[in-house]
Amino acid sequence: MFDRYKIQIEEQINPILKGEGLEHISLAWSLIPFSGHWGISTSFFQIAAQEARSGKKINVAQRATELADLVAGKLILGREFERCEAVRGYINIYFEPKSFSQMVVDKVLDEKQLFGSFPSNDETVMVEFSQPNTHKAFHVGHLRNIVLGASVSNILEFNGNTVIRANYLGDIGLHVITWLWNYENFHQGETPPAENAISWIGELYAEAVKRREESEQNEEAIRRYFQAWDNHDPEIVALWEETRQWSLDAFAQLYETLGVHFDRLYFESEVEHVGKAFVEELIEKELAVDERPQGAVIIDLDALLGTKEEYRVLVLLRSDGTSLYATKDIPLAVKKFDEYKLDRSIYVVDVRQSLYLKQIFKVLELLGYEWANRCQHLAYEIVNLPGNVTLASREGTVVLLEDLIREAEKRAMEIVDHKNPELNIEEKQRIASMIALGSIKYSLLSRDNTKIVTFDWETALDVNGQAAPYIQYAAVRANSILRKAGYQIPDELHSPDDLEEKEIILVDLISRFPQEVEKAGRDLKPLVITSYAYDLAKAFNDFYTNCPVLSAKDEVRSFRLRLVAATKQTIINSLGLLGIQIPEIM
């Protein structure tokens, strides 16, 4: 956006530096880091340091200051610039606010919901996230994964990638069998209640595990049940299929509530069989070692690679021949790349699986897949309870997703009810839901992926301060002004000669949105967007209290209306990347 100006200015700076005996200098430009006025800046420290290294006896800081002063004194700026200044070795060049602000606002109103996005770049990326087990409940730990995966997908899409949102469901294994056995013996004929199907399924799971653990007889019965399932006992398979669907339906409902969708569902059951063939291949190629029946099928990566205690040993198949996660993850990766010709495959999985995924990617490389190094683990830390208590359904230390959402909606509803008593109940509920879900999502996304989230009800349901409702409210205020103006946004491109400081800060922030999107995409960090959206809302609230819009005169009013519309759009776009919606009223 500013390249043209940079070149233009460098053409002036180079001769000045040449006069100082400095040639072939390249300057690194950046946006001036604090708001107030916008502009670009560069420093002379590197140049001074170079001089010092070449033998001259100079004080680097002093020399940088001297050079900055010199250049600032000699620069001749065009009318698109306001002024330039030298500050402690830096030179700051400020743009003329009028034309710049006009340019930014025009751009937003022109591009609308696409503002901040980048054109398609031909890169296809798959993001695998959520990965729930059927026949189990969802808790807040799972939510962090979903919310992160969904947001990263949105951000990558905005960056111009073609994104395939994939889910990988654990629909087989001991946990499923345990559930089925318990159901058939103790809950025959029951069906999940429509309202809270996941909780019901989860409760049965907890009960099933308890039964399995409390008697050896039960454990044996379950093992026999597993055998029967493995031998395709038609009754058990039918029950498996039916109950699995209950879970899938319930998940679909939850994803809808969360506003998350998937382009492709993978199932463990669809890759298990082919996975065993891959294990055979690995044994044949003498990469894997078959220690059965005494041991398992393993692949000693350190031995193969000559590393020491780095890749360790990966178990591919149990000694009894049944499959493990690794058995299935290998064919799954192949399937993904085959189906979609991926350029990149991202796994949103918690940090505890870092070594495991590193192993899987290495095995794929050893199998000769050239794309193996384009698999990427997006690791995030877990959600804990206070006192470093791990969330675990079997310990009872768990916060169920449905409970959390219900409670958050209840609290939001109280406020909505109080503030907007005239609305009908459906509308109130809709608004409360957006606020509740927004708060929950925001609180999970607004800390770095590498930081543990300690869940407590107080913080999770706090809607004050740096939280989604603050940002949503800013957009609602903007909307309120626009509504009172009859949604008539003037076309005039004139902006007033003198802009208020608050307006300048606001325009400045809006102009930074695209680069924040880029950064969030590069680092796979929604945190960048949560911070940005908050700063933007703050700047708008500041503008709101200081700059009247509707009562302002002609051109000021027009410009401010356009600015308000542009702000609303930018808030919508940024919260959209986080999967957070904005009500019209709140």
Place this chain on the structure above:
RNA sequence: GCCCUCGUAGCGCAAUUGGACAGCGCAUCGGACUUCUAAUCCGGCGGUUGUGAGUUCGAGUCUCACCGGGGGCGCCA
């Protein structure tokens, strides 16, 4: 034992990837609603960035060593 990760104000978190004076929110204290919605705004208080070295003109950020929390290391997922 090896590896990963975190440590910033009483608490919860940021910091443009090595740049300007380390910012914000809770909490706390004090102000502002006959005004486009106060779920808002303004001000005060609060810091040796775990410790110690090193690299650099410049370090919260990079290197090394310690200290402390969490996690992972062959048949769990």
